Amino acid sequence: MKLYSFFRSGTSHRLRIALNLKGLTPDYIPVDLRVDEQAQPSFKGVNPQGLVPALTLDDGETLIQSPAIIEWLEERFPDPALLPKEPEARAHVRALAAIIGCDVHPINNRRILQYLGKQLGADETQLNAWCSNWITAGFDAIEALLAKDNQRGAFCFGYAPTIADVYLIPQIESARRFKVDMANWPLISAVDQACSPLAAFSKAAPLVQPDA
Template identity: 80%
Template sequence: MKLYSFFRSGTSHRLRIALNLKGLAPDYIPVDLRVDEQAEAPFKAINPQGLVPALEMDDGRVLIQSPAIIEWLEERHPTPALLPADPEARAHVRALAAIVGCDVHPINNRRILQYLRKQFGADEAAVNAWCGTWITAGFDAIEAMLAKDQARGDFCFGGAPSLADVYLIPQVESARRFGVNLGQWPLISAVDAACATLPAFAKAAPAAQPDA
């Protein structure tokens, strides 16, 4: 397999974590978003949407969109599971992941920030404030959900990483990059510390990638 990725992309980061947790190590193909390589014809031939990540399978078929790829991983490589067996628990984990994947990341990704800079003249302080607003809203909700789960272990759910951690940790990395004070959320910070001890997360970190 080939993973088309950018080291600082949150969606690429979450997929790298999921692949590592599943014990898979595709070839890493960097796509440099800093020079808009994702918008050029060679990559658009791989992913017509012009976004990372993309996962090319051994037979040449290409999967796009990190939620869809992670669902495929869960179906094709079910152990270790990223979702609990209980339907209500699965919904809870999916909700935690969706706070990041649906409500925080999409309005803080590079395309949106570039638009704010180019169309509205936003400087870096304004961009950071924009990102911090939506990260704070999402993290406040996640922190409250973590506090309410009295059976939770060191991670977002239970005693092992789940889909929720796969989504949360890249957003924590983004929060640091945008100057958000993580001290506001001690439970999220503790989950981040627990994940950082695991090779699957450490190897997926932006600084550990060959294009960093």
């Protein structure tokens, strides 16, 4: 397999974690968003949407969109499981992931920030305030949900990483980049401390990637 990735992309980061948790090591193909390599015809041939990540399988088929790829990984490589067995618990874990994947990350990603800066004239302080606002809203909700789960272990759910952790850790990385004070969310910070030493997470970290 081939993984098309950018070291600082939150969606690429979450997919790297999921691949590591599944014990998969695809070839790493860097796509440099800093020089808009994702918009070039060579990459558009891989992913017509011009976004990372993309995962090309051994048979040549390419999967796009990190939520779809992560769900495919769970179906194709079910062990270790990244979702609990019970339907209600699965819905809960998916909801935690969706707070990040649907409500926080999409409005803080590079395309949005570029538009705010170039078309609307927002400066760095304003961009950081924009990101902090939406990260805070999402993290407040996640912190409250973690607090309500009195059967939770060290992770977002239970005693092993799930897709909730896969989504959360890259968003914490992004929060720090935008100067968000993580002290406001002690439970989220504790999950970060539980995940960070694990090889699946540490090897996926942005600054250890080949293109960092």
